[in-house]
Amino acid sequence: GAGVSQTPSNKVTEKGKYVELRCDPISGHTALYWYRQSLGQGPEFLIYFQGTGAADDSGLPNDRFFAVRPEGSVSTLKIQRTERGDSAVYLCASSLGPSGTYEQYFGPGTRLTVT
Amino acid sequence: GEDVEQSLFLSVREGDSSVINCTYTDSSSTYLYWYKQEPGAGLQLLTYIFSNMDMKQDQRLTVLLNKKDKHLSLRIADTQTGDSAIYFCAEISGNTPLVFGKGTRLSVIA
Numbered sequence: 659g660a661g662v663s664q665t666p667s668n669k670v671t672e673k674g675k676y677v678e679l680r681c682d683p684i685s686g687h688t689a690l691y692w693y694r695q696s697l698g699q700g701p702e703f704l705i706y707f708q709g710t711g712a713a714d715d716s717g718l719p720n721d722r723f724f725a726v727r728p729e730g731s732v733s734t735l736k737i738q739r740t741e742r743g744d745s746a747v748y749l750c751a752s753s754l755g756p757s758g759t760y761e762q763y764f765g766p767g768t769r770l771t772v773t
Numbered sequence: 774g775e776d777v778e779q780s781l782f783l784s785v786r787e788g789d790s791s792v793i794n795c796t797y798t799d800s801s802s803t804y805l806y807w808y809k810q811e812p813g814a815g816l817q818l819l820t821y822i823f824s825n826m827d828m829k830q831d832q833r834l835t836v837l838l839n840k841k842d843k844h845l846s847l848r849i850a851d852t853q854t855g856d857s858a859i860y861f862c863a864e865i866s867g868n869t870p871l872v873f874g875k876g877t878r879l880s881v882i883a
Binding site for chain 1: 777803804813814815816817818821861863865866867868869870871872873874875876
């Protein structure tokens with residue numbers, strides 16, 4: 659596709675359940691980022707992949723959050739034992755290389771609602 | 774840690790200029806960005822400025838950077854109703870992640 663895509667666009671889940679959010683980056687982009695945007699806030703960094711490896715996961719709030727990018731393309735953000743405070747829009751971005759040198763292109767986000 | 778601050782709301786009349794302000798704390802910032810977010814859409818990069826510049830102009834957009842005061846502004850000339858959106862200031866230092874402000878909601882009154 660032409661841009662970053664994210665699925666699903668909306669996800670409603672019950673407290674305590676497990677969810678997976680998917681990101682398809684722009685083809686050829688080696689860097690991939692996950693951000694979380696709560697209502698009325700700017701995006702907050704979660705994790706950054708360069709290729710298959712997590713180069714920086716300092717933004718993950720706790721060990722319920724995990725992300726993978728096994729083949730260096732598609733990435734999945736996994737949240738275990740969801741809590742109501744996890745409700746937010748989860749944004750994915752990709753870039754040709756490390757940020758600061760290359761523009762990050764953002765997907766439309768997945769809106770997660772935990773009831 | 775790094776912090777980026779913006780005023781939350783701005784209202785202007787169509788045809789006037791809009792000025793959105795931002796302050797940041799990281800003195801080692803290398804790039805500063807302005808992103809636009811429309812309802813239901815992803816973040817769109819509008820423009821950016823390298824930290825050794827003090828001004829950048831791109832059509833209706835003018836970015837001013839005062840590095841001494843750590844102050845960044847975005848001026849939109851001849852503001853149109855289609856410019857109504859949330860505008861985020863963001864900064865980066867080296868390979869660190871983007872740090873965003875909370876966003877300024879621009880409302881354009883016809």
